[in-house]
Amino acid sequence: MQAALLGGAALSGGAALSAVGMNQRRPPMSPLPQTADLSGLAPPSAALNSQSLALGRLFPSLLDPDATGGPFIANTLSSKDSFAGYIRQGEPGNSVFLRQADARATIPWAPIFVRENNHLLQLPSSVTRQIDCSDLLVMNESSARYPVFGNKARKYEFLLPNLKWSGSKRLGTVGAVSSNHALQFALANRVADLTGDGQPLNCALDLVLFEVPGAATDMARLAILRGLVQHVAIAKNDVELVGEAAQEYARNWLHPDTDLLVPPGGSNEVSVLGHMNAIAELAQFLDAAQAWSAPPDVIFVAMGSGSTVLGLLLGVHLMGWKTKVVGVADQDKSYLTRWLVNRQPSLPFVEGNVAKLARSTVEWLQKIRFPGISPDVLRVMQHEIFVPDSTSWEPGYGLVEGTDVAWANELKEAGLSLDPVFTLKAWRSLLTMSQAGALKNKKVLFWNTYNSFDYMPPLLSSLG
Numbered sequence: 165m166q167a168a169l170l171g172g173a174a175l176s177g178g179a180a181l182s183a184v185g186m187n188q189r190r191p192p193m194s195p196l197p198q199t200a201d202l203s204g205l206a207p208p209s210a211a212l213n214s215q216s217l218a219l220g221r222l223f224p225s226l227l228d229p230d231a232t233g234g235p236f237i238a239n240t241l242s243s244k245d246s247f248a249g250y251i252r253q254g255e256p257g258n259s260v261f262l263r264q265a266d267a268r269a270t271i272p273w274a275p276i277f278v279r280e281n282n283h284l285l286q287l288p289s290s291v292t293r294q295i296d297c298s299d300l301l302v303m304n305e306s307s308a309r310y311p312v313f314g315n316k317a318r319k320y321e322f323l324l325p326n327l328k329w330s331g332s333k334r335l336g337t338v339g340a341v342s343s344n345h346a347l348q349f350a351l352a353n354r355v356a357d358l359t360g361d362g363q364p365l366n367c368a369l370d371l372v373l374f375e376v377p378g379a380a381t382d383m384a385r386l387a388i389l390r391g392l393v394q395h396v397a398i399a400k401n402d403v404e405l406v407g408e409a410a411q412e413y414a415r416n417w418l419h420p421d422t423d424l425l426v427p428p429g430g431s432n433e434v435s436v437l438g439h440m441n442a443i444a445e446l447a448q449f450l451d452a453a454q455a456w457s458a459p460p461d462v463i464f465v466a467m468g469s470g471s472t473v474l475g476l477l478l479g480v481h482l483m484g485w486k487t488k489v490v491g492v493a494d495q496d497k498s499y500l501t502r503w504l505v506n507r508q509p510s511l512p513f514v515e516g517n518v519a520k521l522a523r524s525t526v527e528w529l530q531k532i533r534f535p536g537i538s539p540d541v542l543r544v545m546q547h548e549i550f551v552p553d554s555t556s557w558e559p560g561y562g563l564v565e566g567t568d569v570a571w572a573n574e575l576k577e578a579g580l581s582l583d584p585v586f587t588l589k590a591w592r593s594l595l596t597m598s599q600a601g602a603l604k605n606k607k608v609l610f611w612n613t614y615n616s617f618d619y620m621p622p623l624l625s626s627l628g
């Protein structure tokens with residue numbers, strides 16, 4: 165089967181390659197290492213089985229198998245439902261499943277990380293007194309115990325069971341060598357139980373990773389990746405390569421039987437549901453903590469391939485909140501690349517990715533009659549909710565300055581670990597807005613998407 169690529173987002177990390185790389189063909193497959201014991205890296209089944217989809221509180225029909233109209237979201241850990249007998253509609257990993265041709269759409273969902281009540285973090289006054297707002301909270305999606313966590317885990321809760329129900333056996337995915345998606349996807353593929361009886365996706369997986377210009381490749385991380393997947397191809401980064409050309413290049417490294425090239429960052433229409441659900445969870449956490457009597461006025465979040473910020477925007481829309489969501493881009497690209505990938509040269513590259521994913525996602529949600537999506541949702545998101553920031557990432561992808569490092573250290577002391585590519589840039593955006601007086605008297609929520617789990621010791625020892 166020819167490899168298909170979902171979504172049109174270009175590779176994160178300024179993906180590009182050398183002419184030499186273009187001519188190389190992938191070597192034969194080596195067998196998946198058998199020595200790895202990764203069982204200790206998944207949360208206990210009992211903790212996962214007790215999780216439920218927060219969106220179901222908002223729209224009970226989503227979880228009601230007997231409701232009519234709109235989609236049904238099947239928890240694959242608790243329901244005895246399996247994909248046998250369903251008709252699949254859509255690309256692998258981006259499908260809905262129908263009992264018969266005109267039936268309601270079923271979407272599989274598997275809880276793969278544990279929601280605890282400690283996701284909301286109150287920063288100490290030594291930090292908050294430096295921010296000119298009425299209140300500041302952090303949605304801290306980070307775990308010291310579990311490697312699959314943060315914004316990736318939320319996407320994979322929809323993406324992985326969808327791939328399983330689609331019958332995928334061989335996959336490829338792409339990203340920068342430092343890609344959080346590449347590492348977490350490789351792990352989730354091996355450890356995330358999708359059936360309730362311990363069966364992960366376990367697809368044969370090839371990674372095509374792009375070196376980041378000016379940054380040394382982390383060899384220990386690479387060793388871990390090599391222990392988790394079938395094959396890792398490293399591409400040089402001399403010539404900017406995006407869109408179709410990047411897909412063609414990545415295909416060059418894939419086994420001919422590859423079912424799918426999983427999109428960069430794991431972003432597609434289905435994975436957007438992960439952060440729509442995240443907003444419904446945030447509402448529950450805020451209620452439980454009796455933190456605020458009204459929703460946040462502003463949310464800050466990092467954006468790259470787009471499904472995280474888009475899910476939050478749609479979630480805010482579903483909740484009927486008046487919240488502004490500031491999406492902070494991790495990079496930008498030339499006019500030519502913006503045009504080639506998004507056909508919108510005047511729109512900063514990452515905003516273009518988000519706009520494109522927004523159009524296809526809204527079309528898909530309307531087609532499956534997802535509840536709460538108003539006909540003018542694209543306009544509402546664009547004009548009333550979304551505040552893109554495509555400048556705070558400068559001077560470069562993952563490049564930070566002395567003041568950022570000082571902030572990172574101070575925040576780490578306070579229990580919030582940020583990364584230089586995404587979340588530290590989002591923090592920078594928050595500071596800039598605060599300094600401009602734009603957050604005065606506002607309730608501000610900083611969404612930390614970065615899982616600061618220390619992968620090296622446990623994974624290197626598990627992989628032997």
Ligand SMILES: Cc1ncc(COP(=O)(O)O)c(C=O)c1O
Pocket residue numbers: 176315344345429431466467468469470471472473583586587613614615
């Ligand atoms: C830590 C972190 N935050 C934010 C993002 C951006 O999320 P998205 O790619 O869904 O826009 C990424 C993406 O790779 C990430 O690794």
